[in-house]
Amino acid sequence: MILLGRILARLLTFLVLVALAIAGAAVAVFSIGGGSGTFSLPGLAELIGLPALRDHVGDLLGDVEAGGGIATITALCALGAVLLGLLLLIGTFAPRRERLVVLAQDEHGRLAARGRAIGHVAAALAQQTRGVTATKVKVRPRRRARGGKLRVKASHPRTADPARVRTDTQSSLEPLTGAFGLSARVEPERGKAGKRVQ
Amino acid sequence: MDAARPDAGPVLAAGPSSRARLARLARQAALAAPGVAGLSAGPGQLVVAADRGEALTGVTAEARSDGRFDVRVAVVVCEPLPPLHDLAERIRMRVGETAAAHGLGELLGPVEVSIADVAAPAALTGAEPAP
Numbered sequence: 001m002i003l004l005g006r007i008l009a010r011l012l013t014f015l016v017l018v019a020l021a022i023a024g025a026a027v028a029v030f031s032i033g034g035g036s037g038t039f040s041l042p043g044l045a046e047l048i049g050l051p052a053l054r055d056h057v058g059d060l061l062g063d064v065e066a067g068g069g070i071a072t073i074t075a076l077c078a079l080g081a082v083l084l085g086l087l088l089l090i091g092t093f094a095p096r097r098e099r100l101v102v103l104a105q106d107e108h109g110r111l112a113a114r115g116r117a118i119g120h121v122a123a124a125l126a127q128q129t130r131g132v133t134a135t136k137v138k139v140r141p142r143r144r145a146r147g148g149k150l151r152v153k154a155s156h157p158r159t160a161d162p163a164r165v166r167t168d169t170q171s172s173l174e175p176l177t178g179a180f181g182l183s184a185r186v187e188p189e190r191g192k193a194g195k196r197v198q
Numbered sequence: 199m200d201a202a203r204p205d206a207g208p209v210l211a212a213g214p215s216s217r218a219r220l221a222r223l224a225r226q227a228a229l230a231a232p233g234v235a236g237l238s239a240g241p242g243q244l245v246v247a248a249d250r251g252e253a254l255t256g257v258t259a260e261a262r263s264d265g266r267f268d269v270r271v272a273v274v275v276c277e278p279l280p281p282l283h284d285l286a287e288r289i290r291m292r293v294g295e296t297a298a299a300h301g302l303g304e305l306l307g308p309v310e311v312s313i314a315d316v317a318a319p320a321a322l323t324g325a326e327p328a329p
Contacts, residue, residue: 098240098241098242098244098245100312103282103313104283104286107308108290108308108309109269109286109290109308109309109310109311110308110310110311111282111283111286111310111311111313112310112311112312112313113282113312113313113314114240114312114313114314114315116315117275117313117314117315117316118313120315120316121279121316179282179283180282
């Protein structure tokens with residue numbers, strides 16, 4: 001959610017700045033002339049259809065005041081705009097904090113690791129399990145406490161017993177999970193044809 | 199009045215701050231620790247300390263209320279993976295010794311060791327990995 005907000009905020013900032021630059025350049029160029037000629041501010045307003053837009057918005061506001069379907073759609077659009085605004089605010093102001101898995105903590109300092117590093121180690125350990133052909137690891141750090149959760153998808157051939165693969169993979173992960181307060185959920189899944197068994 | 203002070207001068211001509219010196223020393227000490235392939239600033243370039251226009255990647259030093267500095271080093275570890283507790287202890291010890299040798303021992307607070315990544319032996323060329 002925060003990542004989406006951040007991407008949207010950056011994209012919109014870029015687009016708005018480009019639009020502002022173009023608008024500024026246009027106003028500067030059209031300010032050269034005076035009166036109501038082609039190169040004048042009234043000319044620019046005419047060129048981009050501001051009078052027509054004013055009439056259109058006036059009609060829309062009249063419809064909204066009258067109630068009915070158009071008013072409902074307008075209210076929903078306004079709600080969407082508010083939500084988009086909130087998302088942009090979150091994307092702009094949410095702290096850029098890296099979530100780390102805390103492995104140990106004492107008065108001398110903390111030992112932590114990025115999820116990717118832990119995932120790398122967990123995958124290496126899980127792939128040492130007999131019958132496991134491939135692994136996918138997801139790591140979720142705990143918010144406050146030490147440790148985190150590992151979700152390991154272990155691919156195995158048809159001939160392997162999934163329950164056995166699960167327990168063996170859990171055992172292979174023990175050096176990591178036992179030492180650092182990590183909990184592992186192993187999900188055995190039948191591998192695709194052509195994968196080799198360790 | 200400043201002109202009368204012997205130490206008055208342009209800000210840019212001043213030496214590095216204690217924070218920057220501590221960050222630089224911690225970075226050097228962590229890079230010299232066995233089992234460390236390099237330091238990483240992380241995906242968002244968050245682990246970076248600034249020293250007079252220079253960016254020290256993979257290390258931060260933040261002031262604490264007691265006058266000391268929290269130091270964080272984000273290391274890339276070589277494979278095969280060394281015991282992480284021992285690695286962190288070694289890095290802390292080296293950072294502490296280096297800081298003390300340069301007269302900054304009293305400013306050093308807790309040292310956080312973050313494992314940023316694991317580098318395969320084939321990928322190790324002696325150069326610092328890209329953040």
